[in-house]
Amino acid sequence: MSWLRLALANLRLSPLTSAVNVLLMALGTASIVLLLLVGTQLSDTMSKNARGVDLVLGAQGSPVQLVLATVYHADAAPGNIALADARPWMEDRRVDQAIPMSLGDSYTGFRIVGTLPEFADLYAANLADGRWWSDSLEAVIGAAVADATGLGVGDTFESAHGLVEGGHQHADEDYRITGVLERTGTVADRLILTSLESIWAVHGSGHQNHEHEEKHDDDHQDHDEHDHDDDDRHDGEHADDHDDHDEHDHDEEHADNHEDHDGHEHDEHDHDKEHADEHDENHAKHDDDHEDHDGHDHGDDGEHDDEHAADHDDHDAQHADDHEDHDGHDHGDDDEHASGDAAYDINTLRYDEEVTAVLLTFRSPTAAVSLPRQINAGGSVLAASPVTEVTRLLGLIGVGLDGLRTFAWLLIISAGLSIFAALYGSLRSRRGDIAMLRCLGATRSEVLVALLLEGLLLTALGVVLGFLAGHVTVELLGAWLESARGVSFTGVIWLSAETWLLLSLLIVGIIAALVPAVQAYRTDVAKTLAEAP
Amino acid sequence: MTAITVEQLRFGYTDKPIVDIETFRLEQGQSVAAIGPSGCGKTSFLHLLAGLLRPDSGEIALLGQSLAALSDTELDRFRGGNLGIVLQQFRLLRGLSVIDNLRLAGKLSRCTIAPERYQHLLKRLDIAAVADHKPSELSQGQAQRAAIARALVHKPSIVMADEPTSALDDRNAQEVIELLNSAVTDEGAALLVVTHDQRIRGTLDTDFDLGAIA
Numbered sequence: 001m002s003w004l005r006l007a008l009a010n011l012r013l014s015p016l017t018s019a020v021n022v023l024l025m026a027l028g029t030a031s032i033v034l035l036l037l038v039g040t041q042l043s044d045t046m047s048k049n050a051r052g053v054d055l056v057l058g059a060q061g062s063p064v065q066l067v068l069a070t071v072y073h074a075d076a077a078p079g080n081i082a083l084a085d086a087r088p089w090m091e092d093r094r095v096d097q098a099i100p101m102s103l104g105d106s107y108t109g110f111r112i113v114g115t116l117p118e119f120a121d122l123y124a125a126n127l128a129d130g131r132w133w134s135d136s137l138e139a140v141i142g143a144a145v146a147d148a149t150g151l152g153v154g155d156t157f158e159s160a161h162g163l164v165e166g167g168h169q170h171a172d173e174d175y176r177i178t179g180v181l182e183r184t185g186t187v188a189d190r191l192i193l194t195s196l197e198s199i200w201a202v203h204g205s206g207h208q209n210h211e212h213e214e215k216h217d218d219d220h221q222d223h224d225e226h227d228h229d230d231d232d233r234h235d236g237e238h239a240d241d242h243d244d245h246d247e248h249d250h251d252e253e254h255a256d257n258h259e260d261h262d263g264h265e266h267d268e269h270d271h272d273k274e275h276a277d278e279h280d281e282n283h284a285k286h287d288d289d290h291e292d293h294d295g296h297d298h299g300d301d302g303e304h305d306d307e308h309a310a311d312h313d314d315h316d317a318q319h320a321d322d323h324e325d326h327d328g329h330d331h332g333d334d335d336e337h338a339s340g341d342a343a344y345d346i347n348t349l350r351y352d353e354e355v356t357a358v359l360l361t362f363r364s365p366t367a368a369v370s371l372p373r374q375i376n377a378g379g380s381v382l383a384a385s386p387v388t389e390v391t392r393l394l395g396l397i398g399v400g401l402d403g404l405r406t407f408a409w410l411l412i413i414s415a416g417l418s419i420f421a422a423l424y425g426s427l428r429s430r431r432g433d434i435a436m437l438r439c440l441g442a443t444r445s446e447v448l449v450a451l452l453l454e455g456l457l458l459t460a461l462g463v464v465l466g467f468l469a470g471h472v473t474v475e476l477l478g479a480w481l482e483s484a485r486g487v488s489f490t491g492v493i494w495l496s497a498e499t500w501l502l503l504s505l506l507i508v509g510i511i512a513a514l515v516p517a518v519q520a521y522r523t524d525v526a527k528t529l530a531e532a533p
Numbered sequence: 534m535t536a537i538t539v540e541q542l543r544f545g546y547t548d549k550p551i552v553d554i555e556t557f558r559l560e561q562g563q564s565v566a567a568i569g570p571s572g573c574g575k576t577s578f579l580h581l582l583a584g585l586l587r588p589d590s591g592e593i594a595l596l597g598q599s600l601a602a603l604s605d606t607e608l609d610r611f612r613g614g615n616l617g618i619v620l621q622q623f624r625l626l627r628g629l630s631v632i633d634n635l636r637l638a639g640k641l642s643r644c645t646i647a648p649e650r651y652q653h654l655l656k657r658l659d660i661a662a663v664a665d666h667k668p669s670e671l672s673q674g675q676a677q678r679a680a681i682a683r684a685l686v687h688k689p690s691i692v693m694a695d696e697p698t699s700a701l702d703d704r705n706a707q708e709v710i711e712l713l714n715s716a717v718t719d720e721g722a723a724l725l726v727v728t729h730d731q732r733i734r735g736t737l738d739t740d741f742d743l744g745a746i747a
């Protein structure tokens with residue numbers, strides 16, 4: 001016969017009262033646990049999804065909406081921006097990485113994101129199967145998309161306009177799946193990634209741009225083939241080529257550079273290897289290149305021809321839609337993607353196009369102080385910091401959570417008071433039993449412990465039930481939200497804060513039992529035996 | 534060995550003592566009925582001997598141990614290990630079965646009790662059939678027997694009973710006294726019964742008149 005068994009036996013004397021107390025405690029505990037699990041995982045998920053993104057450049061409007069739309073994919077984007085407007089900031093020396101992204105289409109509710117493969121790095125998402133896209137209208141799908149749709153590598157699907165199901169179908173623009181991502185527990189699981197060109201192609205501008213790109217390639221081919229032996233002719237043809245070049249969707253800066261290029265005197269240039277090197281450089285350096293160019297010697301025209309031709313071939317290869325070089329890569333079964341591949345150099349992007357947003361990563365945290373302010377002062381694009389917006393958002397949510405948490409603690413305090421009332425009430429009717437225990441040899445301390453144990457037992461039963469209910473509810477909620485909203489919560493988790501909560505709740509039980517226990521401790525045995533029936 | 538020794542015992546809730554005993558002795562294996570009218574301090578006398586009350590003056594020694602020399606906790610443990618107490622209302626714990634009431638007494642005595650001991654007592658007191666019953670399921674007689682079994686479970690040296698026959702008719706009163714006496718003396722213990730029931734007079738080894746003292 002243990003004290004625990006005695007405590008249980010005493011609680012069974014008033015089964016209804018005990019059950020109500022346990023239920024009250026369980027309700028309060030479950031509420032607290034639910035809020036704790038959801039709040040913590042919500043915060044963690046938001047932080048996890050924003051990991052690696054220091055700043056989002058997008059259309060003017062609500063910064064919260066911009067962050068929600070582009071980082072969490074939980075809202076409609078405020079609009080598009082011209083990639084050219086974002087370019088100065090993408091090339092800013094304080095920026096380590098700039099990843100443009102285009103939204104607007106979806107497939108069965110899963111968003112299609114036109115971006116660079118580097119986008120997946122933000123979510124530490126590696127390929128589980130297949131390879132990265134190498135051509136327009138090829139796509140890599142997240143793990144949840146694969147699970148939900150049953151699609152896999154080699155399958156095709158037709159995108160729909162809009163971010164929810166029911167948008168009009170983009171007929172004749174089937175995507176082909178080339179890869180499936182590993183599950184990451186982030187929003188990437190529910191995304192369909194493709195190239196920016198795919199989005200542009202599906203939305204019309206791409207058709208035009210394809211033509212431009214083809215033309216661009218042809219121009220460069222022409223450029224490669226022109227005869228530099230005749231310096232005058234070279235100037236003229238070069239000028240024409242670059243004039244053609246200007247017509248297509250190369251950025252203006254590039255175009256200007258070529259115009260400058262056309263205008264300078266090639267007679268004085270050494271247009272051989274140095275010219276080749278210049279073309280190997282990125283477009284952003286064209287101004288500088290041409291300053292050097294002024295000193296070139298084009299004397300060895302034959303050499304110039306070869307080098308120039310090779311340069312433009314490289315240039316073409318780097319162009320976003322020219323994936324010949326890219327195709328030569330082994331994209332087989334490994335997890336590597338095209339990160340760092342020259343084909344995705346941001347300088348090869350088509351800056352005449354529009355994108356929904358550009359995700360920036362800073363070289364150092366100090367950029368967070370100055371860069372957003374400078375960008376927003378410019379007015380052409382909006383800069384929104386995910387950390388700031390999420391903190392603001394969680395602050396708003398936190399007010400609600402705090403209210404619910406206060407209510408839950410009130411429930412627990414009510415349960416504590418109820419346990420106190422139950423024990424105190426039962427003590428009055430059990431004074432004779434307490435006295436008998438003392439007659440049988442129980443010390444005052446043992447009687448105190450016996451009563452505390454009863455309170456603790458009631459609390460522990462409620463707390464255990466509450467923890468179970470809380471975790472099961474979050475698990476069920478997580479399963480529902482996962483399928484309905486793409487938000488991932490799990491009840492199969494134990495937070496360190498729960499250990500403290502558990503101890504706190506048990507202390508509530510002890511406090512609730514303390515007064516009745518002390519009363520029992522102070523029982524005047526002789527008087528009780530003489531008086532109690 | 535002398536089970537109980539009392540010398541010049543005084544106790545009262547007011548200036549006038551309700552317990553005033555010059556001397557009282559009970560030897561091991563003996564039984565005594567301390568008889569007195571209601572209000573004469575019988576229950577207080579029993580509580581004093583059981584260490585549930587501290588006397589105003591005088592000396593009480595049980596089994597040679599002065600109770601005054603023991604702290605409250607030591608007194609509780611001494612009582613649990615050496616005394617068996619049968620109360621008028623029996624006070625079996627309601628949440629426990631008969632056998633569990635016996636086991637609890639065994640635990641609180643801090644003595645090692647063999648499982649056979651419980652069965653022996655249940656059979657000896659003819660309550661084996663209701664061993665798993667709750668007190669509320671017992672008849673008055675069964676409850677009284679269970680209370681006596683509980684008092685004997687740890688083979689105490691002294692058994693004290695407070696008004697064990699007050700609510701019983703003559704036949705049942707006689708039976709209870711005989712049962713208590715035989716059970717206690719079989720165990721070699723000393724028995725003290727405090728009662729106002731004059732029917733008890735002469736049924737035990739000696740009578741001790743409390744009324745004359747008070």
